[in-house]
Amino acid sequence: MPLTVHYVLAMMLWSSLPKLPVPPLKQTCDRYLAALEPIVDSEMLKNTQELVKEFQAQGGVGDRLQKGLEHRSRKTDNWVGCSMDRFNFPKVEQLNCHIQFCITTSPVLDLSFGFVVSTLQVCVLCCSETLPIEYLGGKMLCMNQYYQVLCSCRIPGIKSDSVVNYALNKRPPSHITVVHNYQFFVLDVYNSDGTTLTVDQLYIQLEKIWNSSLQTNKEPIGILTSNHRNSWGKAYANLIKDKTNKESVRAIQKSIFTVCLDAPMPRVSDEMYRTRAAVQMLHGGGSRWNSGNRWFDKTLQFIIGEDGTCGVIYEHAPAEGPPIVALIDHVVEYTKKSEMVRTPMVPLPMPKKLRFNITPEIKRDIEEAKQNMNIMVHDLDMKVIVFSHFGKNVPKSYKMSPDAFIQVALQLAYYRTYKRCCATYESASLRMFKLGRTDTIRSATSDSANFVKTMDDPVKQNTEKVALLEKAVKAHRAYTDMAIRGQAIDRHLLGLKLQAIEDLSALPDIFMDTSFAVANHYNLSTSQVPAKTDCVMCFGPVVPDGYGVCYNPMEEHINFAVSAFNSCADTNAARMVQALEDALVDMKTLLDQTPKAKL
Structure with a gap:
């Protein structure tokens, strides 16, 4: 399983990728002020303009920080760095993302070995030199994230976390972990000659695990991983003091991926099924259900419910959505194939059950995690x-970008609901650059604000509204192109801020300004996850009074997942969904009813 060798070869190939540029300071400052225009009042903007003018003055603080970033860029492959793993997010729904899809025609074990086999095929592609390089607009994309998804895990710490990729060890992992009724098992999936187990062998091994764990384990050790990162960091340090516990935890962390065989959830109406399936994938439904049937720190977990509902939950620190989506597309294609005929084989040993010694202190940590998880679930x-x-x-059909069209509809839905525009985050891939992750597409622009404020004005003519809509869509498309070329503002501003923390005794005023706080308070946190598979991805809001919106645009329909917090009286997921549906329909109607709109 020479993944280490191939990783080195792949990195040599990707060394030809350009480095992420450090944008010019004046360009970022100008674009920052432009991004503030639709979301702050005139008095705040005027104050910020003065701070920005002072910040970017020649020989000033900004100039020094810019030079520091440029120096860092010359010394490193990527000056931003994959620093997400250093931060401790307090909530599972912020930390993890999930992709949910449904295949209800196969028994749970059939689905399980289909997932295992198809994912191992991708693993083999990574191990050999046959993982296809992806391109965008004829330009090669960085494939590094694919090599971070398998065999990796987030490791909790007292002050901060880290991400470890065990595929780069001299002896990479050759096992997956399977969890059923809160009980974890090690399932070796490679033979001694490096070949993977056959479909028949995998099925029988999974069947052994299933039959030996029909009784629910009393202590859901996995629920510890759902707790607040600081609490989990302390509990983790205590947990691994015991040698048996440490060995079991290491086996989970080092596995290629995890398969979660879930107990059935309560039945709901057809209308509620998609939503129930989504939250089941995201957090497991609480301590009474499947939240303990997870290891939330594991980068990749396949979830298979007894009703055939399937999905993936992935820990966000090592990778973004596209590699996961590509993996899902491969998995779904494999599960559509006809059943293979099982043949006689040499008996394999029983998969090893992982043991945990539960002390009274660990028991208290589990109870605390249960309580906190149930609060999050509700x-x-x-x-x-x-x-x-x-x-x-x-x-x-109107020569408009589908993503930009949906983003403008989101702006209209939010404005109609709250009578204001808000800071909006949409992820933009930086994979054109070496080790690139993401930057921010700021969907709230002056052009989108002009459109949403005009859309419902009965005095305005439809032709004017259409012109403003087209301008808003083009502005979003232009910002997207700018972002994927490494010229957006948010990673640059973050880099300048971190450089200031490293170099200076105090943060510059621009980062202490109210406008900066408003600009980074994303009431709308959004992501387009286009997939061949008819699936949907979801995540939680990033601020207490915000929404998380994810969508997968198919040719003739769009899958949406919208989240909010019940603890905020001002937000409501169902209300936002309805506002979004109305906005999309109204924008189409506007175009349809306006002469010359259709090109």
């Missing part, structure tokens, strides 16, 4: 829908 407000009126086909 606080998360989620709504998943299929918008069936149209899909990518309609924006494309």
Whole structure:
């Protein structure tokens, strides 16, 4: 399993990728002020303009910080760095993302070995030199994230976390972990000659695990990983003091990935099924259900419910969504194949059950994690829908970017609900650059604000509204292009801020300004996750009074997942979903009813 060798070869190939540029300071400052225009009042903007002018003055603080970043860029492959693993997020729904899809025609074990086999095929592609390089607009993309998904895990710390990729060890992992009824097992998936187990062998091994764990384990050790990162860091240090516990935890952390065989959830109406399935994938439903049937720190976990509902939950620190989506597309294609005929084989040993010694202190930590998880479960407000009126086909028929069209609809939905514009985050891939992760597409622009404020004005003519809509869509498309070329503002501002923390005794005023806080308070945190598979991804809001919005635009429909917090009286996922549906329909109607709109 020479993944280490191939990783080195791949990195040599990707060394030809350009480094992420450090944008010019004046350019970022100008674009920062432009981004503030639709979301702060005139008095705040005027004050910030003075601070920015002082910050970017020649020989000033900003100039010194910029030079520090440029020096860092010359010394490193990526000056931003993959620093997400250094931060301790307090909530599971902020830390993890999930992709949920449904295959209800196969028994749970059939689905399980289908997942295992197809994912191992990807693993083999990583190990050999056959993982296809991806391109965007004819430019090669960095494939590093694919090599971070398998065999990796987030490791809790007292002050901060780290991410470890065990595939780069001299002896990479050759096992997966399987959890059923809160009990973890090690399942070796490679033979001594380096070949993977056959489908028949995997099925029988999974069947052994299933049959030996029919009784629910009393202590859901996995729920510890759902707790607040600081609490989990302390509990983790205590947990691994015991040698048996440490060995069991290491086996989970080092596994290629985890398969979670979940108990059935309570039945709900067809209308609520998608939403129930989504939250089941995201957090497991609470301590009474499947939240203990996880190891939330594990980068990749396949979840298979007894009702055939399937999904993936992935820990966000090592990678973004695209590699996971590509993996899901491969998995789904494999599960569509006809059943293979099982043949006789040499008996394999029983998969090893991982043991944990539960002390009274660990028991208290588990109870605390249960309580906190149940609070989170009740606080998360989620709504998943299929918008069936149209899909990518309609924006494309008007020569508009589907993503930009949906983002403008989100701006309209939010404005109609709250009578204001808000800071909006959409992820943009930086994979054109070496070790690139993401930057921010700021969807709230002056052009989108002009459109949403005009859309419902009965005095304005439709032709004017259409012109403003087209301008808003083009502005979003332009910002997206700018972001993927490494010229957006947010990673640059973050880099300058971190440089200031490293170099200076006090932060510059620009980072202490109220406008900066408003700009980074994302009431709308959004992401497009396009997939061949008819699936949806979801995550929680990033601020207490915000929404998390994820969408997968298919040709003739759009899958949406919208989240909020019940603890905030001002947010409501179902209300936002309805506002979003209305906005999309109204924008299409506007285009349809306006002469010359259709090109």
